[in-house]
């Protein structure tokens with residue numbers, strides 16, 4: 001009886017070893033807040049404050065995801081609307097367009113940016 005229990009436990013060890021590294025890889029492939037902050041400084045900070053709602057070239061992005069609606073278009077502050085803004089920009093915006101980042105940022109970089117924007 002004891003031996004069977006011990007055998008069952010031994011058989012479970014490889015299962016848990018496979019389960020954990022996989023979870024970690026998935027988290028990494030979706031980007032990180034730190035990477036997002038660096039990308040923001042490089043690509044967005046020229047036109048957007050991260051720590052205030054004061055406009056720069058575009059609206060300040062403090063509290064972006066904590067507010068109900070996005071600061072300029074007043075669309076709902078959802079991940080998909082923000083992703084769309086990043087990828088497509090808004091070339092018709094007045095007095096100043098926002099450039100599209102599709103093709104300039106990799107999908108995991110956009111994921112990182114969104115993770116970072118959620119912390120603002």
Ligand code: HEC
Nearest residue numbers: 043044047057058070071072073074085090093096097098
């Ligand atoms: C050259 C200046 C410029 C750069 C660079 C820029 N933006 Fe913008 N952004 C704007 C302007 C202008 C607006 C307001 C016009 C509009 O509604 O699109 C805006 C609007 C936004 C909005 C609000 C959209 C809405 O629907 O209210 C978000 C979110 C945003 N930008 C995120 C970003 C992120 C993230 C980056 C970096 C990847 C970035 N922007 C880079 C100029 C810029």
